[in-house]
Amino acid sequence: MRAAVLVFPGSNCDRDLAVAFRNAGFDVEMVWHKDTDLPGGLDIVGVPGGFSYGDYLRCGAIAAQSPISGALKAHAARGGYVFGVCNGFQILTETRLLPGALLQNAGVKYICKTVTLRVETTDSAFTNAYTAGAEIDIPIAHHEGNYQADAETLARLRGEDRVAFRYLDAPNGSTDRIAGILSENRRVLGMMPHPERRAEPAHGGTDGAALFTSLSEALVNA
Numbered sequence: 527m528r529a530a531v532l533v534f535p536g537s538n539c540d541r542d543l544a545v546a547f548r549n550a551g552f553d554v555e556m557v558w559h560k561d562t563d564l565p566g567g568l569d570i571v572g573v574p575g576g577f578s579y580g581d582y583l584r585c586g587a588i589a590a591q592s593p594i595s596g597a598l599k600a601h602a603a604r605g606g607y608v609f610g611v612c613n614g615f616q617i618l619t620e621t622r623l624l625p626g627a628l629l630q631n632a633g634v635k636y637i638c639k640t641v642t643l644r645v646e647t648t649d650s651a652f653t654n655a656y657t658a659g660a661e662i663d664i665p666i667a668h669h670e671g672n673y674q675a676d677a678e679t680l681a682r683l684r685g686e687d688r689v690a691f692r693y694l695d696a697p698n699g700s701t702d703r704i705a706g707i708l709s710e711n712r713r714v715l716g717m718m719p720h721p722e723r724r725a726e727p728a729h730g731g732t733d734g735a736a737l738f739t740s741l742s743e744a745l746v747n748a
């Protein structure tokens with residue numbers, strides 16, 4: 527199994543994401559934002575958290591126009607898996623690989639703490655190792671995590687079972703307490719919380735690990 531992790535100037539969770547993929551059995555290659563191609567034979571592209579291009583304009587807005595972005599979109603268009611965490615989720619909405627937008631937190635403050643999420647669907651390669659309705663503790667660290675979308679988009683996300691995770695209590699003001707969503711083909715997941723920061727005992731908890739083992743099991747059984 528092969529994963530690539532994109533690296534932008536200002537990414538700071540790229541290595542953590544690579545470690546989580548490796549611990550789940552993936553070979554991982556880091557890909558610089560100035561590259562225009564992804565390595566061949568990839569199963570998944572990870573878009574990591576951080577402060578790409580210093581969060582200028584809007585978080586993720588410049589990364590969405592970077593040289594590697596065309597290859598990322600082509601990979602998704604071929605039905606490839608993509609996983610965006612935090613700034614990665616922001617980049618996926620800016621590239622329109624996922625609908626909606628991430629606005630400033632309702633309290634207009636950066637929030638850094640561990641929150642409880644509910645696993646809303648197990649019908650995805652990212653969540654099949656969880657139990658539906660499971661409550662998991664995962665850290666957040668962001669200032670633009672307030673998920674918003676128009677009524678039609680929200681109705682589709684709900685109706686198509688594409689809300690992957692909800693906050694029990696949305697500290698950032700997200701509509702419908704949405705913490706993570708899936709694309710129409712269920713192969714692109716974006717989420718604000720950081721499962722890669724809660725994936726081994728030294729992190730203080732392992733609730734995020736099942737996301738990576740879900741993926742490796744889904745790929746092995748594909």
Ligand SMILES: NC(=O)CC[C@H](N)C(=O)O
Pocket residue numbers: 574575576577578581585611612613614667668669670671
């Ligand atoms: N941890 C992150 O990826 C942070 C994302 C973004 N820089 C924000 O603060 O909203």
